[in-house]
Amino acid sequence: MNEDVIVTEGVEKTYEDSGVPVPAVRGIDYRLARGEFTAIIGPSGSGKTTFLNLIAGLDTPTSGKVWLSGRCISDMSGRDLSDFRRDNIGFIFQAYNLLPVLTVEENVEYIMLLQGVPKPERHERVMDILEKVGLAGYRDRRPLRLSGGQQQRVAVARAMVSNPSLVIADEPTANLDSQTSGELLDMMRRLNEETGMTFLFSTHDEIVMERARKVVVLRDGRIDGNADPEDFQ
Amino acid sequence: MFLRMLKFSWRSIWRNARRTVITGLAVGFGLASLLFTEALMQGMTVHMIGATTNPWMGDVQIHRRGFLDTRQLGLTVERPDAVLELLSQDTTIAAYTPRVLSPASLSSARELKPVTLTGVDMSTDPDVTLLESAVETGSYFTGDSMEMVLGYRLASDLKVELGDVLVVTAARTDSGLASSMFLLSGICNFGNEQLDRYSAFVNIGSARDLLQLGDAFHEIAIVLPDAHMAGDTSLALWDRYTDRENIAEGWTELAPQISSMLDLVNVSMVIMSAILFGLVIFGIVNSLFMSVYERMFELGIMKAVGTRPGTIGYMVIMEAFWLGVISTATGLAIGLLIIWITSGTGISFGEIEFSGITLSRPIFPELSPGRAWAYPVFTLLLTTLAGIFPGIHAARQNPAESMRRSL
Ligand SMILES: Nc1ncnc2c1ncn2[C@@H]1O[C@H](COP(=O)(O)OP(=O)(O)OP(=O)(O)O)[C@@H](O)[C@H]1O
Ligand SMILES: [Mg+2]
Numbered sequence: 001m002n003e004d005v006i007v008t009e010g011v012e013k014t015y016e017d018s019g020v021p022v023p024a025v026r027g028i029d030y031r032l033a034r035g036e037f038t039a040i041i042g043p044s045g046s047g048k049t050t051f052l053n054l055i056a057g058l059d060t061p062t063s064g065k066v067w068l069s070g071r072c073i074s075d076m077s078g079r080d081l082s083d084f085r086r087d088n089i090g091f092i093f094q095a096y097n098l099l100p101v102l103t104v105e106e107n108v109e110y111i112m113l114l115q116g117v118p119k120p121e122r123h124e125r126v127m128d129i130l131e132k133v134g135l136a137g138y139r140d141r142r143p144l145r146l147s148g149g150q151q152q153r154v155a156v157a158r159a160m161v162s163n164p165s166l167v168i169a170d171e172p173t174a175n176l177d178s179q180t181s182g183e184l185l186d187m188m189r190r191l192n193e194e195t196g197m198t199f200l201f202s203t204h205d206e207i208v209m210e211r212a213r214k215v216v217v218l219r220d221g222r223i224d225g226n227a228d229p230e231d232f233q
Numbered sequence: 234m235f236l237r238m239l240k241f242s243w244r245s246i247w248r249n250a251r252r253t254v255i256t257g258l259a260v261g262f263g264l265a266s267l268l269f270t271e272a273l274m275q276g277m278t279v280h281m282i283g284a285t286t287n288p289w290m291g292d293v294q295i296h297r298r299g300f301l302d303t304r305q306l307g308l309t310v311e312r313p314d315a316v317l318e319l320l321s322q323d324t325t326i327a328a329y330t331p332r333v334l335s336p337a338s339l340s341s342a343r344e345l346k347p348v349t350l351t352g353v354d355m356s357t358d359p360d361v362t363l364l365e366s367a368v369e370t371g372s373y374f375t376g377d378s379m380e381m382v383l384g385y386r387l388a389s390d391l392k393v394e395l396g397d398v399l400v401v402t403a404a405r406t407d408s409g410l411a412s413s414m415f416l417l418s419g420i421c422n423f424g425n426e427q428l429d430r431y432s433a434f435v436n437i438g439s440a441r442d443l444l445q446l447g448d449a450f451h452e453i454a455i456v457l458p459d460a461h462m463a464g465d466t467s468l469a470l471w472d473r474y475t476d477r478e479n480i481a482e483g484w485t486e487l488a489p490q491i492s493s494m495l496d497l498v499n500v501s502m503v504i505m506s507a508i509l510f511g512l513v514i515f516g517i518v519n520s521l522f523m524s525v526y527e528r529m530f531e532l533g534i535m536k537a538v539g540t541r542p543g544t545i546g547y548m549v550i551m552e553a554f555w556l557g558v559i560s561t562a563t564g565l566a567i568g569l570l571i572i573w574i575t576s577g578t579g580i581s582f583g584e585i586e587f588s589g590i591t592l593s594r595p596i597f598p599e600l601s602p603g604r605a606w607a608y609p610v611f612t613l614l615l616t617t618l619a620g621i622f623p624g625i626h627a628a629r630q631n632p633a634e635s636m637r638r639s640l
Contacts, residue, residue: 049637058537058633079541086539093537093636096530101244113237114539158538 003070005166005198006032006055011064013050013221024050026221027064032200034165037192039209040202041227042218048202049170051218055200056089056168057081069165086114090159092169092201097155098143104130105139108158115162129157132194133187149180156188160197169201178207185211238544242551246559249524256520257559263509264564264612265571270505271605272572272598273580274498280596282460285491286484288363288423291329291454292463295474295481300451306335307406309449311478320453325470327458328360331450333440337403339433341391348387348433350401352440352450361454364421364434371395371419378439381415384429385422393417401433405445413443460484464492510611514619517556521549521623532627533636546621546628553620557613565609572598 013025025047032038040048053059055066057073065074069088076084091097098107105126112122130136133153143151152172159167169188173181185208192199201208209215215227246253286292295316300308310316313331320329333352338345355374359365364382365373374380381399383391393399395417402412415435423429441447457463457470463483474481485492525532532545579595 053633056537059631079543082536082539082541085537091534091537093534097534099531099535101241101248111538113234114541114544116234 003034004031004067005034005036005069006030006200007067008055009065011051011054011061011066013047013054013059014062024221025054025061028221028223030216030223032166032198034198035192035196037189037199037213038201039212039215039229040200040218041204041209041215042202042224044204046218047221048218050221052168052170052200052202056091057085086111087162088165090162090164090167090197092152092155092159092167092172094171094174095148095151097158098151100143102143103139104135104141104143104146104154107143107154108161111158111162117162125161126157129161132191133157147180148176149184152176152184153187156184156191160191160195163195163197165198167197167199169199171202171204173203173205173208178205181205181207182211238548239551242548243555245524245548246552246555249527252520252523253556253559256516256556257563259516260513260556260560260612260616261563261567263513264561264608265568267506267509267608268564268568268600268605269571269575269598271502271608272576272600273596274502275601275604276576276596276598278495278498279460279599280594281491281495282484285488286456286460286463288367288425289428289454290484290487291361292457292460293326293455293470293481293483294487295453295455295479296451297478298480304334304336306404306444306446309446309451310453311476313449316453316474316479319473320455323470323473325457325468327456328357329453329455330354330357330361331437332452332454333437333444333446333449334451335403335440335444337401337433339387339391340400340402341393341397344391346387346390348401348431350403350440350443351432351434352437353434354437361456363423367421367423367428368419369422371417373419374434374436375418376436377418378436378442379414379416380418380436380439382419382421382434383417384432385420386426386430387433388417388420390430395420399433401435401443403444407445411443411445413439415439455481506608506611510615513560513612514615517553517560517616517619518622520556521553521620522626524552525549525623525627529630529635529638532630533632533634536630536632537636542628546624549624549627550617550620553624554613554617557616560616561609561613564612569600572600 008028008030011025011028012023015022015024028051040051042048050059054061055068057068057076061074065072067073071084073081073084099110102110108126108129109122112125126139127136130139133156135150135153135157138146138150143154146154155172173184176184188199189211191197203209210229212229215229217224217227295310297308297310299305317331320326331354335350337348337350339348353364353374355376368382369385373382383393391399397417399415399417400412401415402410405411437450441449462468464485471481535545536542576598579597581595
């Protein structure tokens, strides 16, 4: 099955900063195949976050279109887009991913709660994924009482628990030390291989790049070719 | 999901416990002060009505139509026997007493003063008025036809003492003049200018003899089981004693200045509530906006992972609801405690004179649920509604924007 999870066509995003147009993404045609484990790299300000936000439906492109699992999300709005993200995309952000007033278990459960998944199934899936990320013993903890690496593992669990077609991670290791970063990426890669779930993440971090299966380079809002992960090893 | 959100929002407001406590106390004190003021006003109302009706007026009076405006001697109550008969069988009233009233001049050996000669029925008057207990020197009526009771101010104006001779001169219905001699038998103090300076009380029989009135009288003062009933226009009483000749009126009509004062009190309560509720809304809106801004990143995450904008809005409104619950509970606790403490001892304002009535006794705050329920209910309702603005604001934020700006 070699269908593309993401297809973008001529996607552009121009912000406005006190009247001055700031082109952040300048026309990207991109395809990401199902099951991939791909890193987007590029210097600071090259448009990585903007591009991921456009793909994830967190932001709307100035022009161009984005298809996710065959559906065009560029003209979806408000509630539909919100529900689409809930059911199709898992998110891992750079830090403070978790809701501090919820326990680990409740954080992981949250999306299924929004989806209306019945309680026994929720419980089973939460326990299963927490097992996989190695945090089964921490389900009643509040996030603030976990280490940074543990918090990111919970975020990974939350992103994956409802089987989305795509997991998007914007610099998931930016706040972690290199050893923890390596372990987190190893775990994500392992889960990618076990489940076949598609991962797309951005990074500055060589430890992360070398674990990617493919690397896309962004420069000034454009794709500036592909790099070989081997290069970083 | 709803219960989950309630639980979630309850936890959220305790993240900044200090702000929640301060908001709760501020709004709570607002509510408490409203409740206390309401109780004070209710206590004062009871006091004012009592001070108006208890000493002399009664809750209801029956007159011949036109008597109050003209004070004509001839305008006595029509069919007096029938009216008294009806009253004696009326179970909706507590007590009644007939009176004779006439303008007269009263002279002592040294002074002459205009007065209202007031004929009192000593067998029924003590159940209706405070005249008997207002007598400070000498004694109340015993039935002697020469007895006269004067207010202490009038007694001092006339420079008379107990036992001194006084002469009343009044016009009769036939336009002749009549006068009669009395002995000062009691001096009273009502704390009311009209009664203490311009009234001369005698036995009703003596007044009738002097004025040649037979069995007639000008006024019947009636006491109801509850003074508030006098404001109830649906009572059968009004029709029963009102006809072409006679008219029954409650204290609200007899003392319109008091009832308009009480209206004024109500209006000021409404204004004060409006101001305080405005501040309450402002406080809650402010507190919630602060908490929304602090959590921008988090709200961005919640939206990113698929929480609908509406759900975010509801969540903020639920937080407002919880703030309302805390504030209302605090306000009720503080307010009722203060009212409970002060209602035992009363609050003394010294001597206040108002509309010729001296309020000297302490005022006892009291809270009847009849109207007071509105304050906590409105507090809860308005605090919850105050969540709408910050709720809409939180719902509208673009997730990518809110996360970018807060990093
Ligand atoms: N909301 C915005 N308004 C104005 N300019 C913006 C906005 N968001 C991003 N930009 C600009 O767009 C460009 C791309 O930003 P973006 O955050 O996508 O880069 P990035 O590759 O993620 O950088 P970093 O590695 O630092 O995270 C930058 O020049 C940035 O200043
Ligand atoms: Mg970025």
